[in-house]
Amino acid sequence: MPCFSAANERFRELNRRLLVFCRAGPYTEAMKKIFPFLKPYKKQLILTGALCLLFTLGGAFLPYLMSRIVDDGIAAGNMGVILKLGALMLGLAVISMLGAIWMGAVNARVSAGFSHDLTRSIFDKASALDFENFSKIGTSGLLTRSTHDVSTISGASSMFVNVVVVVPILLAGGVAFAFLSDRVLALILLASMPVAFLILFPIVRHLDGLWKLSDEYIDEQNRLMRERLSGVRVIRAFDKEAHEHGRIAHATEEMAKYIIRANVRAGYVNPLCMLALNLATVVMLAVGANRLQDPGLMNAGLTAGGIIATVQYVALILNGVMMLSWTFVFLPHLKVCVNRVTEVLDLPDEPAEAGDGTIIGGDLVLENVGFAYPGSELKTVSGVNMTVKAGQTAALIGGTGSGKSTILKLLLDFYAPTEGSISLGGRSYEEIGRGGVRENISAALQKGMVFEGTLLDNVRMGDPDADDNAVKNVLDIAQMTEFAESHEEGLAYRLAQSGANISGGQKQRISIARTILKPASVYVFDDSFSALDFLTESKLRKALNRYLAGKTQIIITQRAATAMRCDVIFVIEQGSIVGTGTHAELMKTCEVYREIVRSQLGGDAV
Amino acid sequence: MKKGNTSGKTVLRILKDTKPIAGWLVLGAFVSLISVALSLVTPEILRALSDRLYDYWEPAHLGQPAVFDKAKFGMECVLLAAAYAGSSLAMIFEMLIMNNVVSRHFTCAIRIRMSDKIRRLPVRYIDQTPNGEIISHMTDDVSVMGTTVHSFLETLISGVLKLAGIIVLIFMLNPILAAAVVVLVPLSLFLSAKIAGRSEKYFASVRKTNGKLYALTEETFTGFDTVKAFHQEKRQRERQAALCGDMRAAAQKGTFLASIVQPIVALTNNIAYIAICIIGGIFAANNLFGMSVGTIVAFVLYARMFAGPLESIAQGFSMLQQTIASSERVYKMLDEEEMTEATEETAPDGVGNVRFENVDFSYDPKQPLIKGLTINVRAGEKVAVVGPTGGGKTTIVNLLMRFYDVDGGRILVDGKDVYRMPRSELRSVFSMVLQDTWLFSGTIYDNIAYGRPDATEEEVHEAARRAHIDRFIRSLPDGYNTVINEETTNISGGQKQLLTIARAYLANRPILILDEATSNVDTRTEILIQRTMDDLMKDRTSFVIAHRLSTIVDADTILVVNHGTIVEQGTHKELLAKNGFYAEIYNSQYELLN
Numbered sequence A: 001m002p003c004f005s006a007a008n009e010r011f012r013e014l015n016r017r018l019l020v021f022c023r024a025g026p027y028t029e030a031m032k033k034i035f036p037f038l039k040p041y042k043k044q045l046i047l048t049g050a051l052c053l054l055f056t057l058g059g060a061f062l063p064y065l066m067s068r069i070v071d072d073g074i075a076a077g078n079m080g081v082i083l084k085l086g087a088l089m090l091g092l093a094v095i096s097m098l099g100a101i102w103m104g105a106v107n108a109r110v111s112a113g114f115s116h117d118l119t120r121s122i123f124d125k126a127s128a129l130d131f132e133n134f135s136k137i138g139t140s141g142l143l144t145r146s147t148h149d150v151s152t153i154s155g156a157s158s159m160f161v162n163v164v165v166v167v168p169i170l171l172a173g174g175v176a177f178a179f180l181s182d183r184v185l186a187l188i189l190l191a192s193m194p195v196a197f198l199i200l201f202p203i204v205r206h207l208d209g210l211w212k213l214s215d216e217y218i219d220e221q222n223r224l225m226r227e228r229l230s231g232v233r234v235i236r237a238f239d240k241e242a243h244e245h246g247r248i249a250h251a252t253e254e255m256a257k258y259i260i261r262a263n264v265r266a267g268y269v270n271p272l273c274m275l276a277l278n279l280a281t282v283v284m285l286a287v288g289a290n291r292l293q294d295p296g297l298m299n300a301g302l303t304a305g306g307i308i309a310t311v312q313y314v315a316l317i318l319n320g321v322m323m324l325s326w327t328f329v330f331l332p333h334l335k336v337c338v339n340r341v342t343e344v345l346d347l348p349d350e351p352a353e354a355g356d357g358t359i360i361g362g363d364l365v366l367e368n369v370g371f372a373y374p375g376s377e378l379k380t381v382s383g384v385n386m387t388v389k390a391g392q393t394a395a396l397i398g399g400t401g402s403g404k405s406t407i408l409k410l411l412l413d414f415y416a417p418t419e420g421s422i423s424l425g426g427r428s429y430e431e432i433g434r435g436g437v438r439e440n441i442s443a444a445l446q447k448g449m450v451f452e453g454t455l456l457d458n459v460r461m462g463d464p465d466a467d468d469n470a471v472k473n474v475l476d477i478a479q480m481t482e483f484a485e486s487h488e489e490g491l492a493y494r495l496a497q498s499g500a501n502i503s504g505g506q507k508q509r510i511s512i513a514r515t516i517l518k519p520a521s522v523y524v525f526d527d528s529f530s531a532l533d534f535l536t537e538s539k540l541r542k543a544l545n546r547y548l549a550g551k552t553q554i555i556i557t558q559r560a561a562t563a564m565r566c567d568v569i570f571v572i573e574q575g576s577i578v579g580t581g582t583h584a585e586l587m588k589t590c591e592v593y594r595e596i597v598r599s600q601l602g603g604d605a606v
Numbered sequence B: 001m002k003k004g005n006t007s008g009k010t011v012l013r014i015l016k017d018t019k020p021i022a023g024w025l026v027l028g029a030f031v032s033l034i035s036v037a038l039s040l041v042t043p044e045i046l047r048a049l050s051d052r053l054y055d056y057w058e059p060a061h062l063g064q065p066a067v068f069d070k071a072k073f074g075m076e077c078v079l080l081a082a083a084y085a086g087s088s089l090a091m092i093f094e095m096l097i098m099n100n101v102v103s104r105h106f107t108c109a110i111r112i113r114m115s116d117k118i119r120r121l122p123v124r125y126i127d128q129t130p131n132g133e134i135i136s137h138m139t140d141d142v143s144v145m146g147t148t149v150h151s152f153l154e155t156l157i158s159g160v161l162k163l164a165g166i167i168v169l170i171f172m173l174n175p176i177l178a179a180a181v182v183v184l185v186p187l188s189l190f191l192s193a194k195i196a197g198r199s200e201k202y203f204a205s206v207r208k209t210n211g212k213l214y215a216l217t218e219e220t221f222t223g224f225d226t227v228k229a230f231h232q233e234k235r236q237r238e239r240q241a242a243l244c245g246d247m248r249a250a251a252q253k254g255t256f257l258a259s260i261v262q263p264i265v266a267l268t269n270n271i272a273y274i275a276i277c278i279i280g281g282i283f284a285a286n287n288l289f290g291m292s293v294g295t296i297v298a299f300v301l302y303a304r305m306f307a308g309p310l311e312s313i314a315q316g317f318s319m320l321q322q323t324i325a326s327s328e329r330v331y332k333m334l335d336e337e338e339m340t341e342a343t344e345e346t347a348p349d350g351v352g353n354v355r356f357e358n359v360d361f362s363y364d365p366k367q368p369l370i371k372g373l374t375i376n377v378r379a380g381e382k383v384a385v386v387g388p389t390g391g392g393k394t395t396i397v398n399l400l401m402r403f404y405d406v407d408g409g410r411i412l413v414d415g416k417d418v419y420r421m422p423r424s425e426l427r428s429v430f431s432m433v434l435q436d437t438w439l440f441s442g443t444i445y446d447n448i449a450y451g452r453p454d455a456t457e458e459e460v461h462e463a464a465r466r467a468h469i470d471r472f473i474r475s476l477p478d479g480y481n482t483v484i485n486e487e488t489t490n491i492s493g494g495q496k497q498l499l500t501i502a503r504a505y506l507a508n509r510p511i512l513i514l515d516e517a518t519s520n521v522d523t524r525t526e527i528l529i530q531r532t533m534d535d536l537m538k539d540r541t542s543f544v545i546a547h548r549l550s551t552i553v554d555a556d557t558i559l560v561v562n563h564g565t566i567v568e569q570g571t572h573k574e575l576l577a578k579n580g581f582y583a584e585i586y587n588s589q590y591e592l593l594n
Helices: A001-023 A023-074 A080-125 A131-137 A139-181 A182-204 A206-232 A232-237 A242-294 A295-299 A304-311 A313-345 A404-411 A435-438 A455-460 A469-475 A481-486 A504-517 A534-547 A583-589 A589-602 B002-017 B021-062 B070-118 B125-130 B130-171 B175-222 B222-229 B233-285 B294-334 B395-400 B424-425 B444-451 B457-466 B470-475 B491-505 B523-538 B551-552 B572-578 B581-593
Strands: A364-371 A381-388 A393-397 A419-424 A441-444 A523-524 A552-557 A569-575 A576-581 B354-361 B368-375 B384-387 B408-413 B430-433 B510-517 B541-545 B555-562 B565-570
Touching: A001 A080, A023 A139, A023 A313, A023 A364, A023 B294, A080 A313, A080 B002, A080 B175, A080 B233, A080 B368, A080 B444, A131 B222, A139 A304, A139 A313, A139 B175, A182 A206, A182 A242, A182 A313, A182 B002, A182 B222, A182 B491, A206 A232, A206 A242, A206 A313, A206 B070, A206 B354, A232 A242, A232 B125, A232 B395, A232 B424, A232 B430, A242 A304, A242 B021, A295 B354, A304 A313, A304 A534, A304 B021, A304 B070, A304 B233, A304 B294, A313 B555, A364 B002, A364 B491, A381 A404, A381 A419, A393 A404, A393 B457, A393 B470, A404 A441, A404 A552, A435 A441, A435 A481, A435 B130, A441 B222, A455 A504, A469 A481, A469 A504, A534 B424, A534 B572, A569 A583, A569 A589, A569 B368, A576 A583, A576 A589, A576 B130, A583 A589, A589 B384, A589 B523, B002 B021, B002 B070, B002 B130, B021 B070, B021 B294, B070 B457, B070 B572, B130 B294, B175 B222, B175 B233, B175 B294, B222 B233, B233 B294, B294 B523, B368 B555, B368 B565, B384 B551, B395 B555, B395 B565, B430 B491, B444 B457, B457 B470, B457 B491, B470 B572, B491 B523, B491 B565, B510 B523, B555 B581, B565 B572, B572 B581
Parallel strands: A393 A552, A393 A569, A441 A523, A523 A552, B384 B541, B384 B555, B430 B510, B510 B541
Antiparallel strands: A364 A381, A364 A419, A569 A576, B354 B368, B354 B408, B555 B565
16 A cells, blocks of 8 residues: 555654644744744734634634525525525624724734834844854845845744634634534544645645745846846957857756746645545535435434535635645745844844043054954964054055954954954053944045935034034045035935945045044044045045144055055054065065065056 | 837737747647636536435425435536546646746747847947846746736636636526626625725835835945944934834735735625525525525535636736736847948958047947047057046947947058958957956856867966966866856955956967956965066057056057046157146156155
8 A cells, every 4th residue: 555655654744743833942942032022912913813713703604504594594485584694694794804804904013013123123133233243144144134034024924823823713613613514524524624734735845945946046047147247248259149148048948947847836736725625525515415314313403504504614624724734834934034033133232332432542552463253263463563653644554365454343443352452542442442442443444335315414424513514624625525516415415325326436535534524533544545546546645634634544555655655654464564664664674565566666666 | 099009019029929839828728618617517516416405305304205316416426526626637737738838938938039139239238238127127027928928828718718607607597696796796806906906005115115124224234344433323223213114104004905805805705695695595485586505506606706717807907017018128128229240351360450540439429538539559569548447448448349339430450440340250359358357157267268168278277377377276176177156255356367367368369458457456466467467468469458557657559538538648758748637647646655
């Protein structure tokens, strides 16, 4: 009996899943963390249950009343009964509808509220993280968690309500009503549930995986297309369009294969469900007819109308079973989302210490500073000694990956050094505190980040109290006056999210304006001139030096031309300072520096 | 009027594109016809069964003599089961046909045609159309077209036939009850469509807010260091909370409106059900119009069936609007003007003489860029293009490679007019190394051999050696077979540039176009790149988009570009003597130095 054993196998698998769902760790563990978000809606959820009971029972009563019309009305030729029962049905139908609408209102409130609370919590948490925890999950990881995962969970919350509240009521209600007319028919109905589940579940089980797979193939085709469009010049230069077209045609054909596979499997669900429902109807009619011929049963109240009514409960039951099957399909995916979201929610906040707003001033000293990123054994920087005297302009020069940006992160106290110490004006960073440090160091970061909002908003992030004139002044220094004046809105010109409507050089200059507007002890520019041409850079630097005269500046760069004129230059390579001094001194003493200058400026600049 | 016309044309064109699968569509229609016929028969059989049950029970429960024809009842049960099974099987068969045929021979075919089309579209089209747009036409829009063709049979053939069949059958059974069904069931659909339209308004606003929310989140996380450095956490949180609040309000309203569709539809369907029960009951009790319990059952079933096709037809029509919009976008791309190829001349001899003769060019006719440009470059000479960022230095590359065509004048390579030869022949004398290094996802070996797939392994290795990247490649675990893709992190920007230089070496062509790397390159690699580029330029005519002083000084011709136009032209000495824009740029660098 191979067929039987296969069914047995399935049944065991199903049992295992049910067990996992009902009691074992991972699911309940994951759900437990989401439950607090449902807690504020406890009352509403109970109300939902009550309303659901009301409208399910209301709907389920109709076939029963119909059987009474047949048995007591038509058979007895009693008009009064038919009208009375009809009016009762109408009343029930209306009550059932009102109950359903009310439940819809409550559910809408719960699901919108739940989604709102969860979206806000994860964003609040993410923005309160310190850098160590932030980079543990990473930018794109956090983005997925706070958008895709959260919306998956929110969408599933209504499904969850369905499974916990609606499905049991549907199933129990259907069977209970069936018992009103006949015990055996009710038992057949009860037995049809696991049978329907066994037919449905294997079909829908792998659907999620198949959909994901065909999504991957769609992504692959799109990726190839994007690659081809972005490389159109190179492709045409080498006359490779035919080759690239072949690659995409192949990917498209592969993609079609997997889309067909997923769609075909999903396509089986409907016809097979219908078949299961219909065959159950036939079986119940046959059994009902058989039982009707037993005079004892008939005397006990089994009627033709009763059999006809019971048959109508099959649809109700099947509906419940379908809901349950789909839930099982999405459960594994849901679990992954919940775990990823709770992973973020469980992280600790960065301790919020506001500074007291004092500008400390004085020398900035790094003493024997070493640092390894959390989880990494390799030190990114080590033994770094730098002293920038108050009012000096220092340069930190080195290639990509030399450790320049890490030093900036230490200066801003994004991370604390693992060795050595940093002090400002004779006070150590620990003493000043994280908030205080960030008030005293004003940095223009590499990317030249701008945010959605007006030009004014973006610059005023440096100093919320600054007036329009102060903002105009720093924009002028940043060589952005022309830009501001070219738009009729002026300072009110709206920058798009992430500054999508302006160029990289403009972003850098806005970020410079913001940085110098902020009152601080030390001003740091991290590769902030890289997107500017020589002419603009030259004008900007001249204006900058006038504006920041007497202030401490640190310029982090890869360009020798940018570093040359600074009071002191630190040359960094592989995490260590390999040279300190002025341009002239370093040309004599530091091989690395000489190499940089020679490669960038040619022989004549030496 | 005119719009209706173009819509009609679009529909006709879709039909034309389904021609290759027409045979299959006919077969699908035939199969769905069987399925419809079988499903229409079942309520009739159920009617007979119910009547048989009732006719036995009615006298029997009063103790009167009653006969139950078991054989006939059994036959009818078997017949019913067979009709159900047949209908489901036909549905499955149709589903299999449509999925396979439409996906393989319709959507897939259109996508391949679009990809093929790109081969013949000018670079101008690709530059001007956002990549995402082209990709979305190819995936989303084509998929909408496929869905419509797919559901065409479902909605039009089975939907309409089923509807017609049901109406005929129920009017034959009992016109009064039939009238009740025909009036009440569509009413529910009308109501649900009305409400759905309302809720869609809110969902559109949810989607819009969600888009803003995504952008805000992305902005905050990518700029996390700036947010922290300037204490902007609170501001971002407040903005996020405001968006979340908007979304909550819209989502709640939309979800509520959407959720009342179901109960209202259920109520109208229930009213139809109740009407059938009451009216049918009264008729049956009085033995009017030949009404029986079985007929009531059949009516209930037909009424339930009635809603399905109505819904799918309504859905089909709303889908049609979307499909027409999508297909128009797809066909617009397929109809884009293609490049024409001239074939009067064959490839240049490969000496490396280049001449621009009175060239006029502009990207936008309203803003002329280059007017009457004449340059004479002899074989082996070096031309440097300098100017501020975003000033339009790549225009020269676009014209040389014929990515764009001149508006006036002509360009000669080795004395041959480039507009009289096929583009591929012209390009066969050029090598390019661009700043945004383009490598395709594939092995390092294939990437180097891209320009010359017939090269021997030794030649590929030699090219890599000359580009100073051979040792690095060999140090990778998979050597030359290392696959480069989006996730590749162990190859730096500078190394990628060296790979493209190796590619240019291997292609070994007489004219070079170089775009110097400026950022994301460490000092050592930068020296390497500089050295290999100098090496590569030996004995070749070269056009260099210059960012370094050293490149400019020894060039045979310097083109100074600003705001898209060539403002000055000459050697380093000539230009300095002129004391114009070039002198200003050059001196600005020295100001930084001194």
